[in-house]
Amino acid sequence: MAELRNCPRCGRLFAYQGRNLCKRCQEEDENEYLLVRRYVRDNPGATIFEVSEATGVEEEKILQYLREGRLQSKGLVAALECERCGRKITAGRYCPQCLKELESQIKSVVKDSGVKKPEIKTDSKERMFTKDSYLKRE
Numbered sequence: 330m331a332e333l334r335n336c337p338r339c340g341r342l343f344a345y346q347g348r349n350l351c352k353r354c355q356e357e358d359e360n361e362y363l364l365v366r367r368y369v370r371d372n373p374g375a376t377i378f379e380v381s382e383a384t385g386v387e388e389e390k391i392l393q394y395l396r397e398g399r400l401q402s403k404g405l406v407a408a409l410e411c412e413r414c415g416r417k418i419t420a421g422r423y424c425p426q427c428l429k430e431l432e433s434q435i436k437s438v439v440k441d442s443g444v445k446k447p448e449i450k451t452d453s454k455e456r457m458f459t460k461d462s463y464l465k466r467e
């Protein structure tokens with residue numbers, strides 16, 4: 330079932346399908362992305378500023394492509410920093426080392442909070458209900 334939302338960019342109402350933009354803006358977004366990708370491929374040493382100038386796409390958007398790992402370029406690498414330690418990175422939000430540490434932190438939190446696979450069988454209706462509704466959500 331589609332949820333109706335207002336497109337944050339153009340304000341039109343649209344059926345939300347996982348992406349927070351209406352179809353028209355999504356297409357626009359995609360075109361901008363392709364433009365940036367093509368430029369970066371042809372000009373591997375270009376900085377974010379140059380790419381933005383040449384393509385007309387905002388620097389913030391280009392940074393976002395980098396963070397999402399959709400764009401990779403040696404020239405653009407210097408623009409991204411690990412949000413945790415400030416090291417230069419090529420994609421994402423954290424450097425590989427911080428990612429590792431964060432991952433193990435998350436794992437230990439999950440363990441501590443008692444979120445485990447159900448090992449003990451129980452007849453409790455409440456638990457059954459919870460499990461069922463959880464499955465339905467997926």
Ligand SMILES: [Zn+2]
Nearest residue numbers: 336339351354
């Ligand atoms: Zn829109």
Ligand SMILES: [Zn+2]
Nearest residue numbers: 411414424427
């Ligand atoms: Zn880091």
